[in-house]
Amino acid sequence: MTSQSTSDTIITARGLTKQFTVKRTRVDAVTDLDLDVARGELVAFLGPNGAGKSTSLRMLTTLLPPTRGTAVVAGHDIAGDPAAVRRRIGYIGQGTSGGNNQRVRDELLSQGAFYGMSRRDTARRADELLESLDLAPLAKRTVMGLSGGQKRRLDIALGLIHSPSLLFLDEPSTGLDPQSRANLWQHILDLREQHGTTIFVTTHYLEEADQFAERVLVMDHGRVIVDDTAVSLKTTLAGDVITLGFDGGPDARGAADAIARAREVAARQLEGNAGEVTSAAAGAVGGRPGGASYRAPRSGEAMGGQPGGATNPASRTGDAGATATQRLELVVDHGDRVLPVLLRELDASGITVTSAALRRPTLDDVFLALTGRSLRDEGETTASAASTGAPADPTTATAPTTATASAPERVSA
Amino acid sequence: MTITPTSPVRDTANVLVRELRPVVRDPFSLIFSLLQPLVFLGLFGPLLVASSGQPASETLQWFVPGILVMIALFGTGTTGSNLLFEMQTGSHERTLVAPIARSSLLIGRALKEMAPIIVQAGVIALVTIPFGFSVNPAGMLIGLVLLAVFGLGFGSLSYALALASRNRDWMFWAVQQATVFPLMILSGMLLPLEGGPAWMQVAAAFNPLSYVVTAERALFAGDLSSPAVLWGFVAAIVLAAIGLAVGIRSMKKSR
Numbered sequence: 024m025t026s027q028s029t030s031d032t033i034i035t036a037r038g039l040t041k042q043f044t045v046k047r048t049r050v051d052a053v054t055d056l057d058l059d060v061a062r063g064e065l066v067a068f069l070g071p072n073g074a075g076k077s078t079s080l081r082m083l084t085t086l087l088p089p090t091r092g093t094a095v096v097a098g099h100d101i102a103g104d105p106a107a108v109r110r111r112i113g114y115i116g117q118g119t120s121g122g123n124n125q126r127v128r129d130e131l132l133s134q135g136a137f138y139g140m141s142r143r144d145t146a147r148r149a150d151e152l153l154e155s156l157d158l159a160p161l162a163k164r165t166v167m168g169l170s171g172g173q174k175r176r177l178d179i180a181l182g183l184i185h186s187p188s189l190l191f192l193d194e195p196s197t198g199l200d201p202q203s204r205a206n207l208w209q210h211i212l213d214l215r216e217q218h219g220t221t222i223f224v225t226t227h228y229l230e231e232a233d234q235f236a237e238r239v240l241v242m243d244h245g246r247v248i249v250d251d252t253a254v255s256l257k258t259t260l261a262g263d264v265i266t267l268g269f270d271g272g273p274d275a276r277g278a279a280d281a282i283a284r285a286r287e288v289a290a291r292q293l294e295g296n297a298g299e300v301t302s303a304a305a306g307a308v309g310g311r312p313g314g315a316s317y318r319a320p321r322s323g324e325a326m327g328g329q330p331g332g333a334t335n336p337a338s339r340t341g342d343a344g345a346t347a348t349q350r351l352e353l354v355v356d357h358g359d360r361v362l363p364v365l366l367r368e369l370d371a372s373g374i375t376v377t378s379a380a381l382r383r384p385t386l387d388d389v390f391l392a393l394t395g396r397s398l399r400d401e402g403e404t405t406a407s408a409a410s411t412g413a414p415a416d417p418t419t420a421t422a423p424t425t426a427t428a429s430a431p432e433r434v435s436a
Numbered sequence: 437m438t439i440t441p442t443s444p445v446r447d448t449a450n451v452l453v454r455e456l457r458p459v460v461r462d463p464f465s466l467i468f469s470l471l472q473p474l475v476f477l478g479l480f481g482p483l484l485v486a487s488s489g490q491p492a493s494e495t496l497q498w499f500v501p502g503i504l505v506m507i508a509l510f511g512t513g514t515t516g517s518n519l520l521f522e523m524q525t526g527s528h529e530r531t532l533v534a535p536i537a538r539s540s541l542l543i544g545r546a547l548k549e550m551a552p553i554i555v556q557a558g559v560i561a562l563v564t565i566p567f568g569f570s571v572n573p574a575g576m577l578i579g580l581v582l583l584a585v586f587g588l589g590f591g592s593l594s595y596a597l598a599l600a601s602r603n604r605d606w607m608f609w610a611v612q613q614a615t616v617f618p619l620m621i622l623s624g625m626l627l628p629l630e631g632g633p634a635w636m637q638v639a640a641a642f643n644p645l646s647y648v649v650t651a652e653r654a655l656f657a658g659d660l661s662s663p664a665v666l667w668g669f670v671a672a673i674v675l676a677a678i679g680l681a682v683g684i685r686s687m688k689k690s691r
Contacts (some may be wrong), residue, residue, distance in 0.1 A: 137447075
């Protein structure tokens with residue numbers, strides 16, 4: 024984590040800590056958060072529920088006084104001059120910002136007045152936001168009568184009424200259908216493009232962080248465990264996943280030998296610096312005949328997952344009953360270069376590969392590599408194997424269908 | 437866009453305007469909430485007339501001012517539930533992040549309580565005139581001001597209770613019910629306490645609501661110089677001061 028404090032820094036936090044006492048037990052919600060966010064950045068705070076993301080956000084937005092530590096947000100100290108911070112930031116919380124029995128436009132007018140805007144400025148800005156967020160036809164409706172997506176758009180409009188240069192969003196897309204989610208992100212990205220707004224967003228949807236943020240902070244148990252770009256996180260912390268399908272019964276030994284050869288060839292081609300195929304994959308094939316798949320663990324640590332989880336769709340798509348379909352999953356670096364070599368070696372050994380898929384790592388894989396736990400199914404370890412099969416990019420056309428179904432739909436910017 | 441720092445007075449006005457907007461948009465909501473006092477007037481009133489053995493007009497003269505205080509009591513006693521709801525949905529949080537003085541968040545809401553009381557009590561007073569209730573206009577105006585001051589204080593306490601009941605809304609209703617009904621009965625609002633046991637009369641002497649009820653009766657009867665009026669205002673102002681102090685303190689600790 025770099026510690027620089029220039030005039031272009033819009034958030035600086037040092038040792039920010041929050042402890043709660045719940046039933047006489049101390050809970051460390053956030054511990055020693057150090058953070059520098061530059062003007063114009065789009066930062067995603069990623070972590071499972073209860074990791075401390077919202078608590079961090081609530082401290083930075085002056086909603087919660089820190090137990091320890093300091094933070095300067097938008098040029099003002101959160102403890103020393105909270106009112107000045109509040110005037111300069113926008114905050115879109117997890118809940119519904121609009122009052123239930125308030126009309127949509129009325130809430131915007133009230134909000135503008137709260138921020139000290141003149142009546143004329145407020146009215147103009149309110150109409151502008153109603154238009155751009157497709158809320159104009161709903162202006163006279165009460166918040167109670169809005170759908171979830173419409174309420175969320177109003178939340179955004181309320182957060183933007185004073186055109187803040189720094190916008191905090193706490194789990195903005197939770198509970199939204201894929202279309203509303205795509206729509207919401209489009210608005211956020213437009214905002215950034217047009218006004219250079221700094222955006223700080225918490226999410227537990229790794230796809231969002233992956234797709235939209237150039238900088239990702241992963242939080243777990245109240246601590247930031249990594250702070251890097253999404254791309255760099257994926258290349259340094261998680262490998263590519265190759266999934267091969269074989270038809271016509273177990274030929275595990277042959278496959279294992281071919282993979283071992285492929286590994287050597289690939290390693291030679293890549294001059295030894297990469298292309299190492301994680302071990303343990305081959306042995307697993309022999310161990311689980313009849314439709315087994317195995318996701319090799321990156322570290323020596325056991326996965327805790329149930330490898331059989333992802334195999335069902337494969338069996339289903341294969342011949343009904345008689346012929347078993349085998350699937351094999353490998354975690355490799357530079358999968359795009361390993362896969363062709365692998366296919367050639369298997370072919371040379373007379374082993375027919377019926378399907379081959381390369382999946383780029385997701386932030387979920389990163390989280391798994393960092394913590395040994397899956398981000399998506401926090402607390403549901405049995406499902407982790409299936410969930411890591413979630414698609415990350417279009418190369419995963421043949422990814423297990425169960426995982427595809429359970430994964431939130433991706434949106435394109 | 438120019439963002440200018442706002443003063444607490446401006447903040448209070450902004451909060452008040454926001455609270456009043458739904459009322460202005462849908463004024464009938466005020467009339468519908470008159471159902472409960474109307475039930476008491478229509479169903480309890482005749483029983484009271486029958487059991488008192490006095491003419492209807494005289495009984496109404498005693499009973500209607502009590503009903504007006506009841507409107508203020510029930511209307512403002514439950515108002516905290518609106519804040520409780522806004523705390524649960526997130527719109528209260530939104531106002532906490534906005535640059536609004538914490539005290540204004542409470543005072544603006546509490547001031548709003550005065551408006552419905554004045555409208556509702558005015559309507560009820562006028563509706564009962566054809567049935568023999570006589571109104572002294574000056575007394576009625578002063579009486580409505582007294583009710584508004586009481587409502588400001590009791591509403592603030594209701595908000596403070598809501599803030600204290602965060603994440604436990606059952607507690608709000610339990611305390612609210614446990615407070616409002618004893619206050620009502622021990623104020624001599626529905627039935628005179630003179631015939632009750634001595635301990636009830638002692639309890640009533642400590643109930644600020646008793647003084648407000650007695651003052652309202654004197655005011656509507658045109659007895660403007662009665663000491664009861666003074667005591668009514670003392671009780672209402674003390675309650676308002678305590679209510680605002682407790683309410684503002686709770687709001688400052690609000691998260």
